[in-house]
Amino acid sequence: MPGGRPRKYFTEEEERQGRLQAKKAYRERNIDEERHKFCIRTKHATIKAERAARKVAKKAARKDEKRRKMITQMTQIPCGSVGASNEQSGSIKIIEPPEFNFKTNLDQIMGDLLYQMFNKATILSAEETKTFYQQRYLKWIADYKEKSLGIVRTEVRKYVQAGEACGVTADLVKKEALHRTYFKDGKNLAKARRDYEGMKAAASCIHLISNADEEFILTVEGLSMQEYQRAYDHNELVWQFRGF
Structure with missing residues (x-):
């Protein structure tokens, strides 16, 4: 285009592949940072899952204890x-x-x-x-x-x-x-x-x-x-x- 940025991609597939290559290059340049971010996300997800599991377990335990007390x-x-x-x-x-x-x-x-x-x-x-x-x-x-x-x-x-x-x-x-x-x-x-x-x-x-x-x-x-x-x-x- 006259006076504008030259066209980099001519098809949608070329544009998609270009994005993938750019992401891959970014990850390779910043692999340590990406690993750190992944560890943080994993840790947060694990903590959240453990909290949810404890909450469900406590609720079930309270229900069982209530039933047990009624029976005893x-x-x-x-x-x-x-x-x-x-x-x-x-x-x-x-x-x-x-x-x-x-x-x-x-x-x-x-x-x-x-x-x-x-x-x-x-x-x-x-x-x-x-x-x-x-x-x-x-x-x-x-x-x-x-x-x-x-x-x-x-x-x-x-x-x-x-x-x-x-x-x-x-x-x-x-x-x-x-x-x-x-x-x-x-x-x-x-x-x-x-x-x-x-x-x-x-x-x-x-x-x-x-x-x-x-x-x-x-x-x-x-x-x-x-x-x-x-x-x-x-x-x-x-x-x-x-x-x-």
């Missing part, structure tokens, strides 16, 4: 002792959520949870369930009359915590049972689905007792023991809705 609250709480066989009931032992694999006995774990809550390792029949809840809550009403609301309320709060802890493990067992259906076919799939339905029903029973305990607390604290007795007389409690 089951220790020395005779959850089933106000049920059908209260004289023979012992203290609840800790059942840690297991690391599941294909050999894990889900029936055994769920059976232990049911036994802790109901003094029986299988799901109660309708008649057994009705008897269990009637004995449980009629006992608390009697304790309220003989002792005080504060004492009964403190006792029931322990059962709420124990029920929630059992519910955490029950949900994990149910989830694992569902997961196992994904790897079955034919007759094995049908059995896996039946097993899952059984785990789902068992987990529902465990959550029901926790909800019933919480209902007791909310009713007597928010209203009165008399209102709880009225709801019982009119079949309005959460466990009575199930038709037991």
Whole structure:
């Protein structure tokens, strides 16, 4: 171009190759500086990744610790002792959520949870369930009359915590049972689905007792023991809705 800078490249490819050669020449002239910059970038990236990993690990650890504390609250709480066989009931032992694999006995774990809550390792029949809840809550009403609301309320709060802890493990067992259906076919799939339905029903029973305990607390604290007795007389409690 007259009066201007002479044209250096005539095609886009020549221009691209020219840039690459210029960058290569710059790196060769400044190789020590480039290495230093690379080390700094790598160090910063490593520090950032380590911080992110520690943050994720701490969050997971807090979640696990919270779950562990909830479960350890089951220790020395005779959850089933106000049920059908209260004289023979012992203290609840800790059942840690297991690391599941294909050999894990889900029936055994769920059976232990049911036994802790109901003094029986299988799901109660309708008649057994009705008897269990009637004995449980009629006992608390009697304790309220003989002792005080504060004492009964403190006792029931322990059962709420124990029920929630059992519910955490029950949900994990149910989830694992569902997961196992994904790897079955034919007759094995049908059995896996039946097993899952059984785990789902068992987990529902465990959550029901926790909800019933919480209902007791909310009713007597928010209203009165008399209102709880009225709801019982009119079949309005959460466990009575199930038709037991």
